[in-house]
Amino acid sequence: MKIAISSSENNENSKVSDRFARSEYFIIYDHDKLSFEAIVNTAKDEGSGAGGKAVKILGDAGVDIALVPELGPKALEALLAFDIKSYQYPREKTVKEVLYLYFEKKLPELLISTSKGKH
Amino acid sequence: MINEIVVISGKGGTGKTSLTASIIPYFEDLVIADCDVDAPDLNILIKGDIVQERDFIGFQRPVIDYDKCTYCGLCQTSCNFNAISEDIIIKNATCEGCKVCEYVCPTDAITMHDTIIGKIYHRKTIFGPMIDARLIPGEESSGKLVAEVRKLARDVAYEENRNTIIIDGSPGIACNVISAITGVSKAIIVTEPTISGLHDLKKVVHLVRMFSVKAKVIINKYDLSLSKAKEIKEYLDLMGIEVILELPFDVEMVNSINNLKIPSTTDMPFFSSDEWFKFIEYLRK
Amino acid sequence: MNIAILSGKGGTGKTTLSVNLFSYLNKGTLIDTDVEEPNSHLFLKGKLIKEEGVYKKYPLVDDDLCNYCGKCGDFCNFNAIIPAKKKVLVFQDLCHDCGGCSLVCPTDAIKYIDKEVGKIYHHQIDDNKLFLYGNMTVGEVSGVKIIETLEETTKNEEILLIDSPPGTSCSTVAAIKGADYCIICAEPTPFGISDMRMVVELLRAEKRNFGVVVNKYNLGNSEIFKYLEEEGIELLEKIKFDREFANLLADGELLINHSEYFTNKMANIAKKVLGDKND
Known part of the structure; x- marks a missing residue:
């Protein structure tokens, strides 16, 4: 199982990002290998449609679960289409902290979008 | 969280x-973002030295290698934007960079190259850093440039630990406005008591609703038509949107712009009124 | 004049x-x-x-013909079409109607339909x-x-x-x-x-x-x-x-x-x- 977390920097001790599609990095936690890997979020510089593209990056990386601060309607629709479940984390934490919160089942699952998307 | 205020x-x-400029002096930990990239005028009043200037690459555009081109015309007929003329010249103003022409070209004569569509300036002003931009006249994609100006403003705010971003948005309702309002904390809509003012206000209200942006309205020059001002208020009442400020028409407003002075720093009586300070208080929250 | x-x-x-x-x-x-x-x-x-x-056109994907190769998504410069696992997402408001996705589709699964703008x-x-x-x-x-x-x-x-x-x-x-x-x-x-x-x-x-x-x-x-x-x-x-x-x-x-x-x-x-x- 792979879990993606939007992050402001490139390691598991970084602060989580307060945006999903335009975060700097995604930290991918591989629960089978117990390892972390950072991927640069190339969708963040898109003029429009960053949400869909960001999800595609996660989908191509084989992610099963995404921990996010917020979600636009396009990103949510795309996550559902990629069979990726999403959970909302509180701000100002680190990547590791929100991951623990997820395993403690303390993060709410997102089934409707929390923000309106950007063009 | 950063308090992002957009004025549209x-x-x-x-x-x-003029109103955007007028609220700026009341904030101490501020980043200014001029997102009216078609008419970037804030820097006329908020003077600042350019600290950094860089090109903005909007997208990629096709370049034709005429040594390889056989003038078969396939690119011209495939282009949905009429951006290639019959004598196979790219019309930059209409090209949207979709790269269909590159794809269909049988002789690989077309390649895509980065295109500079504008410039972004980072200025230092006495009120704080300011990001503004200029689009090369006739270029499209101002939405992208607006998104970039906002992103840079946020970056500066994080770096320098500043808690407020004031955004001067563009008029209209297209991509540049959408880019300017998405995800902001508050939107202030400035309108005037004319038939056109009300008509356009309705469209903007529709837009801010669509993007779930919290908005309040300023009726500027309200005494130029008290009846229209009343009509605007009735409409906003119906929509449940508060009129947070009503400003009278005052020639001093124009005069202060002509003298390159921020209106709220002149001795116009309105800017020492209770309503004005109440409004500033609302913005600070 | x-x-x-x-x-x-x-x-x-x-x-x-x-x-x-x-x-x-x-x-x-x-x-x-x-x-x-x-x-x-x-x-x-x-x-x-x-x-x-x-009207502007935007793509409609025929799920029966689509083989989920992903070429349309790779081509689109506007992030308007995103091939996911079991379906292809189309975001109408992002589409510029360039025709690229249907051009690259190997199975002819993409048609265009009208949208009033x-x-x-x-x-x-x-x-x-x-x-x-x-x-x-x-x-x-x-x-x-x-x-x-x-x-x-x-x-x-x-x-x-x-x-x-x-x-x-x-x-x-x-x-x-x-x-x-x-x-x-x-x-x-x-x-x-x-x-x-x-x-x-x-x-x-x-x-x-x-x-x-x-x-x-x-x-x-x-x-x-x-x-x-x-x-x-x-x-x-x-x-x-x-x-x-x-x-x-x-x-x-x-x-x-x-x-x-x-x-x-x-x-x-x-x-x-x-x-x-x-x-």
């Missing part, structure tokens, strides 16, 4: 920029 | 100039290409004779005048398609006035495409001059003939006149700001019906721009 107006010329 | 009326910034009186000049003329057609915020129709009372939709309204004014305006649907990103349709519909008019969108973006370029002459409506403030410069730059790049009408000249300073002289730009007319005008405009009145001063100004502009074509 459906109709141009309602006094949006 | 096609005459575009434009302004760098909004609120300079571009629409006031367009509708009053049009009403002054003996014949001709006016199109309002400021499709984001069309206002001309608020001043012109005519009979609605036709209403038509303007706005409307065009045709009005008959008096017996010999036509007025058309476009209105973009709120939430659409670009009005260029509507502007192009407006221009296409009226390309053979003898006298055509084009009320253009403010600014210097892609929609302004689309609006002035067929213009033989451009009138810039400017106001004499530092903002007005700065915005006008950008329009002048654009018109020079597009190689258009143009002149300037300075509106509300008594609310500014003389910088604008100095600028016009230095640049060798023709000053067509200057018009004063008057509270009474503001009041009439607020109620959607045509100024030429109420003010001799204003009528004379329109007569003068028409003569300078159209010569004897208005006779």
Whole structure:
């Protein structure tokens, strides 16, 4: 199982990002290998449609679960289409902290979008 | 969380920029973002030295290698934007960079190259850093440039630990406005009591609703038509949107712009009124 | 003869100039290409004779034919089509209708269907005048398609006035495409001059003939006149700001019906721009 977390920097001790599609990095936690890997979020510089593209990056990386601060309607629709479940984390934490919160089942699952998307 | 305030107006010329400039002196930990990239005028009042200037690459555009081109015309007929002329010349103003022409070209004569569509300036002003931008006249994609100006403003705010971003948005309702309002904390819509003002206000209200942006309205020059001002208030009442400020028409407003002074720093009586300070208080929250 | 009326910034009186000049003329057609915020129709009372939709195409994926190869998503520059695991997502509002996705699709699974992006309204004014305006649907990103349709519909008019969108973006370029002459409506403030410069730059790049009408000249300073002289730009007319005008405009009145001063100004502009074509 792979879990993606939007992050402001490139390691598991970084602060989580307060945006999903335009975060700097995604930290991918591989629960089978117990390892972390950072991927640069190339969708963040898109003029429009960053949400869909960001999800595609996660989908191509084989992610099963995404921990996010917020979600636009396009990103949510795309996550559902990629069979990726999403959970909302509180701000100002680190990547590791929100991951623990997820395993403690303390993060709410997102089934409707929390923000309106950007063009 | 950063307090992002955007000032917009459906109709141009309602006094949006003059009012944006007027609220700036009341904030201490501020980043200014001029997102009215078609008419970036804030720097005329908020003077600042350019600290950094860089090109903005909007997208990629096709370049034709005429040594390889056989003038088969396939690119011209495939282009949905009429951006290639019959004598196979790219019309930059209409090209949207979709790269269909590159794909269909049988002789690989077309390649895509980065295109500079504008410039972004980082200025230092006495009120704080300011990001503004200029689009090369006739270029499209101003939405992208607006998104970039906002992103840089946020970056600066994080770096320098500043808690407020004031955005001067563009008039209208297209991509540049959408880019300017998405995800902000508050939107201030500046309107005027004219038939056009009301008409355009309705469209902007529709837009801010669509993007779930919290908005309040300023009626500028309200005494130029008390009846229209009343009509605007009735409409906003119906929509459940608060009129947070009503400003009278005052020639001093124009005079201060002509003298390159921020209106709220002159001795116009309105800017020492209770309503004005109440409004500033609302913005600070 | 096609005459575009434009302004760098909004609120300079571009629409006031367009509708009053049009009403002054003996014949001709006016199109309002400021499709984001069309206002001309608020001043012109005519009979609605036709209403038509303007459509843009967007892709529709046939799930039975699609083999989920992902080529459409890789090609799309606008993130409008995203192939996921078991379906292909299409975001209509991001699509630019370039046709690329169906071009690269190996199984012919992508068809295009129509989506309305706005409307065009045709009005008959008096017996010999036509007025058309476009209105973009709120939430659409670009009005260029509507502007192009407006221009296409009226390309053979003898006298055509084009009320253009403010600014210097892609929609302004689309609006002035067929213009033989451009009138810039400017106001004499530092903002007005700065915005006008950008329009002048654009018109020079597009190689258009143009002149300037300075509106509300008594609310500014003389910088604008100095600028016009230095640049060798023709000053067509200057018009004063008057509270009474503001009041009439607020109620959607045509100024030429109420003010001799204003009528004379329109007569003068028409003569300078159209010569004897208005006779």
